[in-house]
Amino acid sequence: MSSARPAWRSRALAAGGSWCCAFFVGCGSTAVDPVELRRRYEDFESNAEDERLLNQVRVRFDREQPLPAPQALALEDVLLDVLRRHPCHLGVLRALLDVRRCGDLPNQRLEDLACQPCAPQVERYLEARTAADPVEARTHLDAALELDPDFPHARALRGLLELGSSEGRLGRAIRDLEAAQRSFPEDRELLRALAEAHERRLDPAGALPVYRELLQRDPADRDVRVNLGLALLALGEWREAEMEFRRVQSEDPARADAWHARGAAFVRGSQEREAERIYLAMLERFPADLEVHFSLGGLYFDGPLRDRARSERHYRAFLAALEANGASSPNHRAALTYLADIERDRGAR
Template sequence: MIHSFTFFRFFLLILAVEFCCGFSWGLGRSDPCEQARKSLDALSAASGSQKRLKQEEGILKICPDGAAGRFVKALQAERSGKADDAIALYREAVAKDDALAEAHGNLGLLLLEKGLNREASVELTKGVMGRPDPRYHRALGKIMGEGALPALALFHYSSARKAFPDDAVIHAGLAKAYEDLKQYDKAASEYDQLLLLKPGDAVARIGLAGVYRKAGQLDQAAGQLRSYIAANASDPKGHKLLADVLMERGDREAARKEYLLAGIDVTIDPEDFARKGDEFMAQRDYGKAITAYQTALKGRADWAGVQQKLGDAQMAAGHDDDAVATFTALVKAGVKDGATLYRLGLLSERRGQLDEALSFYRGALQSDPSDINARRRLAEISTWRGSFAEAAEQYRELIRVRGDNPLYHLNLGRIYVQMKELKNAIPEYEEALRLDPTSMEGHRELARILMRRSLPEKAEHHYQEVIRLNPEDEEARNALITLYVKQKRLDELTRLVKEWLERSPDDPQRHYRLGIVYEFKKDYEQAFSEYKKSLELKPDNARGLFALGRAYLKSGRISEAREMLEAAKKADPTFAEPQLLLSSIKYDTPSARKHAGKRKVHKRHAKTKAKRRNHKN
């Protein structure tokens, strides 16, 4: 039975090879992309580079733009070291065929190399569900171990170990997972196995010492650390760890010597200097706070709380590089709490390193999903970069936690506008304004949306609210003026402009605007009055002179119109409109009308004579 099964698989492989080489087997009606997709299984099983390359060429020949073709192109880009191109092609492949497990898995491996652990874990999980590749398990073990999920790390590393029994990374990961799960015997066994594979491995030696210490086996821990120090005598870390173990064992004199070798002054009272640092921070004397915290750490180097405070003091003082070094050291030491990662995100933002900032913020949320600050920064950066779908997701989560914050609703509404989802944007704006009715930007932006949705009555209300909050808001006033003019609501238009004028009666521009309104209503006497008041305040205003001349002309006061238009032309020779109106006035004088009448009579007589001649002929 085994032989028949093997033969059957061999037959399928030969069939796939023949197909990829161009032999159709008479299946002219079959979908070439579907057959190319099926041939990927044979491609994965193929051995020998030449054979595999021929199969890849066959797939590209029959279906270059399908899921299978994109997958093969991604493989080739990856082999050429073009990781970004490979990532893009793998994404295209899974977009066309989400069931393509190997594309998901390979994409996850590349994303992990770029430090995008969260996205990588999603792709690797999809990959391992469809194709239990040990590489995917190993990568997931690393992600879960770093994400403080030891049980999942243990599962994936154990699955990978079957294929890679001598992989030092896997044994180190298993040891750490067992240690986090407090299974110290199994952790020690994995560290022992790691030391067999890499006898001089410092991580394994220190890790094994740490396991013995946690298990209460202090003699064994001290023995491992002495072995480490014998090979790394200048490393203060080994001396410090040995001093801690000796202190726990009660051997204070020996511990003191090791502390001195580690560069730690045991005469310092760390608690006292930490308190002094807190006092200086409260006084905003950041330089002295930094010095106090650094002194405290000389007496207790692994005091994570004081390291955190030191980083905060360095950030406050603007010493960003020092703060990054402090927080990074904390992370390397295993302190991966949300607060530390959030601060590293802020520091990365300050440096303009947005990819790194996003990674730290995501890490902070993995540690503490309720971290509103990290989620808000994620939302804002995503908005800046045009990743509106992700930004909307983050704002929706913020609203779920803090739905009483009007800014979250306002920003989500803005995101929906960018996504052209105006129907979804309106309720968010309305909720933001319910929570904060004084938001001018909220009223203004909602009014614009309502105008786009052909809802002028509702838009008018929000423009009026803007004017109520800020009577000098030009955009809202102009929008209302346009609305009233279109709807021929001249009384509201007049009242709006008069109220604006009453706020600054010595503003020539406002008198001029009110004059235009009266002129539009054909109330010329009122228009004359407002234009004149404007010109009293600013006599050389060419547009004011022109407007008064135009109003005179409309009311039949020709000589006064000519006078104002001439003055407007003189005030601004580049202003063309006064000259045009003056030309029309000259053409419309009695003399011009008389000459025009004579020309018309002459033309009429000429036409009559021509008709008579034609009739005689």
């Protein structure tokens, strides 16, 4: 899965601080593109031997010839190995079902996916998913799990389906993904999906241990580190959050999201001067970043650095840049509201 698609985007925290400190304030839509989500789980690394065997079975199926048992067993071993590493790879799931159906295999290999009583339902799920029918796909996975509630592949697939659907039930997605992750503890992508489900449910407390586990496995993953900091910030742990953002900022100074998030952490901790220092430095380092003006407008709007004239200048610069670039921002409406307040106060004097 690509790690560059966090649901707690740091840009969302450009408005961080007392006027906007509630969890998840200011961020745009958190909808997950189902096509992108499927692509993440369909990608896997295969060696030359894997590819040779996969091509072999494709040729066999094209000719409508049954696979001899030795070849079917060899292919099944490869597919099961890949599936242990990538339990939600739809192509491998389908190939396993095809091998079991078309290959001359002994029935005692009960660890095989296709030996499960719910395998036909999973196969129908794959067909419905290929036809882009999430409602029918969900129906088949529900039926599969009625037959075997502990079937881990179906739990993983249903969790991903709920996460990727616009009508997804996030509570069920989390339960399914947690169950699947217990069955496949080494699968990092299931952990990422679980974190994303907590994010979309606006549950930073639930996402926090998942991020910690991901970082334990890969301490160099800066996207996860930023997300960990944002979850901490949402829970009020601004000092620890600031440390995470500072580490990312020092390792990769070109990451504007870490700068934004660090400024928001300082605002949350009532360290307005430190936040101002961060944001003013961003004006020079990231001149095309429109959200910096919004952050400075909020910083000067009220509080110890209150300066309504400077606040107005930055809000107007933010709105003018949006218009000039034909851009959109989740903070557009808030900027208009604050400007109206400034003008109303000026008229009252």
